[in-house]
Amino acid sequence: MAVYTELQEDALRHFLTSYDLGTLQSYEGIAEGIENSNFRLTTTKGVFILTLFEKRMNPEELPWFLGFMGHLAQEGIACPLPVVGRDGEALRTLAGRPAVIVTFLQGKSLTEYDTSSCEAVGRMMARLHQVGQGYAPMRRNALDVLGWKDLLERCRSGGDPSLEALITEAQSRLAWLEEHWPDEQTLPRGPIHADMFPDNVFFNQSALSGVIDFYFACTDFLAYDLAICLNAWCFDQDMTYRSEWAQSMIKGYEAIRPLSPQERAFLPILCQGAALRFLLTRLYDWVHTPKDALVTRKDPWEYQKRLAFFAEQDYV
Ligand SMILES: Nc1ncnc2c1ncn2[C@@H]1O[C@H](COP(=O)(O)OP(=O)(O)OP(=O)(O)O)[C@@H](O)[C@H]1O
Ligand SMILES: N[C@@H](CCO)C(=O)O
Known part of the structure; x- marks a missing residue:
């Protein structure tokens, strides 16, 4: 489910008159995403993606995201290019929502992958980081250590013992990471x-064809x-760490942008932070999303296991 706002065909046709995108042939809501x-719009000029931004998005932040995607696309990263109207x-x-049309990327996200897909992701990420250096505007990460603390303070177990245990563990991991x-x-x-x-990286056959959701x-x-x-990529379904996938990803990354000794040294801590970040956003949604909501809640315990794994290692 990811169509929160109904879209009337007349309104869409009128909207498209501001663009040079030809005439609407068909459109359909996309179920993925939350x-x-x-x-998905098909016009006489091709296929495009229309996004209507819902309440969690601060509209003032949108120009930063769209500018970043535009910059990366111009520098040859296979990501959606925001389409401008005639103005x-x-x-x-x-x-009634902020709206943007972006170019459609071919390919599909993988449900099964291997060392070569992980290496391709590493390479693409390193290129994204390199060309991203040319994008000067800054945007603070709202989900940094301070943001994690804020999220955790707003999670209550409601008397559920498994949530209570998860919250207590998250508190001690957060204190260590601080x-x-x-x-x-x-x-x-x-x-x-x-x-x-x-789910945000597309492949065409075995070749990486794009990255979405910025x-x-x-x-x-x-x-x-x-x-x-x-x-996100280097654990099995049963939460076993696949070091050969991780090494391939790092190898792909370093083929384009070698990590400094400092970055290498901090990687295990950064991995713990990343695990805690997804544990906490999932925990927050778990606690705050009504059980009968149409959105499927993502499992925070998957990231508890990843966090425990990284906390026990001093290497990646
Ligand atoms: N530029 C694009 N080209 C092709 N397909 C796209 C594109 N952008 C989005 N999609 C399709 O729409 C789906 C939802 O997009 P996205 O993941 O950005 O949704 P969201 O609700 O904004 O984000 P989230 O994944 O954070 O919930 C994707 O899984 C993909 O199928
Ligand atoms: N990738 C996130 C969801 C929102 O982007 C997660 O799996 O928790």
């Missing part, structure tokens, strides 16, 4: 994707982005 309403603007309003997290100056920073999960992108440690991917 944050925003997405539609040169990409961001408009439709059905002490050990690197200072801003310690590691190279820049714009990062910050949510490059398998709405958590922000300015942070470049190696933190890699740590997020090591969490």
Whole structure:
């Protein structure tokens, strides 16, 4: 389910008159995704994605995201390019929501992958980091250590013992990370994707064909982005860490942008931070999403296991 806002055909046809995208032939809501309403549009000029941004998105942040995607696309990263209307603007309003049309990317996300897909993700991420350095505007990561603390303070167990245990564990992991997290100056920073999960990376046959969903992108440690991917890609269904996938991802990354000795040294801590970040956003949603909501809640305990794994290692 990810069509929260109904879209009337007349309104869409009128909306499209602001663009040079030809005439609407068909449109359909897209079920995947949980944050925003997405539609696939087919016009006489091709296929496009229309996103209506829902309540969790602060509209003032949108120009940063759209500018970043536009910059990356122009630099050859296979990501959606925001389409501008005849007035040169990409961001408009439709059905009372901020709305944007982006180019459609071919390919599908993988449900099964291997060392070569992980290596391809590493390479693409390193290129994204390199060309991202040319994008000057900054956006603080709202899900940094301070943001984690805030999320955790707003989670209550409601008397559920398994939630109680998870919250207690998260508190002690957070306290440890607050002490050990690197200072801003310690590691190279820049714009990062910050949510490059398998569902956000497309492959055509075995070749990586694109990356989507830049709405958590922000300015942070470049190696933190890699740590997020090591969490998201390098564990089996049964939560076994697949070091050969991780090594392939790091190898792919370093083929383009070698990590500094400092980045290498901090990687295990960054991996713990990344695990805690997804544990906490999932925990927050778990606690705050009504059980009968149409959205499927993601499992926070999967990230408790990843966090426990990384906390026991001093290597990645
Ligand atoms: N540029 C694109 N090209 C092709 N398909 C796209 C594109 N953008 C989005 N999609 C399709 O729409 C689906 C939902 O997109 P997305 O993941 O960005 O949703 P969301 O609700 O904004 O984010 P989240 O995954 O954080 O819930 C994707 O899984 C993909 O199938
Ligand atoms: N990738 C996130 C969801 C929102 O981007 C998660 O799996 O928790």
